[in-house]
Amino acid sequence: MxxxxxxxxxxxxxxxxxxxxxxxxxxxxxxxxxxxxxxxxxxxxxxxxxxxxxxxxxxxxxxxxxxxxxxxxxxxxxxxxxxxxxxxxxxxxxxxxxxxxxxxxxLASDLRELTAHREMERKEAAFKLHMVQNNLAQAQRERDLYDSNLWSAVGYQGIDPQQLQRDRREPDPHHQRRPPVFHSPGDWECPWCKAVNFAQREVCFFCRRAIWLQSL
Ligand SMILES: [Zn+2]
Missing domain, CATH: 1.10.287 (Helix Hairpins)
Structure with a gap:
């Protein structure tokens, strides 16, 4: 078979x-x-x-x-x-x-995770940039206030401010034109040294006297 x-x-x-x-x-x-x-x-x-x-x-x-x-x-x-x-x-x-x-x-899951991670990084970078811009603006305001206080202090110590005004008008390359200073609401003027301080300060940045001392 x-x-x-x-x-x-x-x-x-x-x-x-x-x-x-x-x-x-x-x-x-x-x-x-x-x-x-x-x-x-x-x-x-x-x-x-x-x-x-x-x-x-x-x-x-x-x-x-x-x-x-x-x-x-x-x-x-x-x-x-x-x-x-x-x-x-x-x-x-x-x-x-x-x-x-x-x-x-x-792969699709990896791609989703990567996209979410990128978006998070982008938001974080945008937030940091925003903070840096804020700090820069604050620093510029402080510098302007400091300039203003400095001029006031010079006048307080007996130098004639009008003479300084005249000096500033002279074409001296060492002097630069200062921008105008705008005070925010709540900023306070020290009664001792006439420096203008930010609202949040409790001690005069120039003469170091505390705000509570000044109200006595
Ligand atoms: Zn002061």
Whole structure:
């Protein structure tokens, strides 16, 4: 018996079909020989071998028929093997697709995190810039107040402010024109030294007297 009824690789499912093909193959000794000799070849090679047998004028007709049945059995076996291979390829492709999907999801998640991080950094930088601008504006105001207080103090110590005004009008390259000073509401003038202080100061920045001392 060439074909085994319980061989899953044979490609047949019906025992009666297997029995009939075995019977036809066994009508000549060449039939089973053809089946076993070529069991590992590809379909193209099997067909070429059958063609050579059919063209052989010395070969009896019964041998040719038996080999043709053997060729049919090999064809079924080949189809089953191809089906198994295709199934494995489909499985492999599905696994690849699943891997690619999860990689794409991970990338999208990374991209979202990166974008959020960039946005946070941008906001932080904008906040720092805002603070620096505020500090700079405050420093400019303090400098202007300091200039103003300095002029007042000079006048207080006996130098004629009108003389200083006249000096300032002289074209002296060492003197620069000062910007006008604007006082904010709440700024206070020290009664001791006449320096103008910011509202939030509790001690005169110029003479260092505390504000509570000054109200005594
Ligand atoms: Zn003072």
């Amino acid at each position: 060439s074909l085994k009824p319980d061989d899953p690789c044979g490609g047949f499912q019906q025992a009666k079909v297997v029995a009939f093909i075995n019977e036809k193959m066994a009508e000549h000794v060449k039939g089973p020989e053809f089946y076993f000799e070529n069991i590992l070849l590809s379909w193209e090679e099997v067909e070429d071998k059958l063609k050579a047998i059919l063209e052989d004028k010395e070969m009896p007709r019964q041998a040719k028929e038996a080999c043709t049945w053997g060729c049919l059995a090999l064809g079924m076996r080949f189809a089953y093997r191809q089906g198994q291979l295709q199934g494995r390829r489909v499985q492999w492709l599905n696994d690849c697709a699943r891997l690619h999907r999860s990689a794409a999801q991970a």
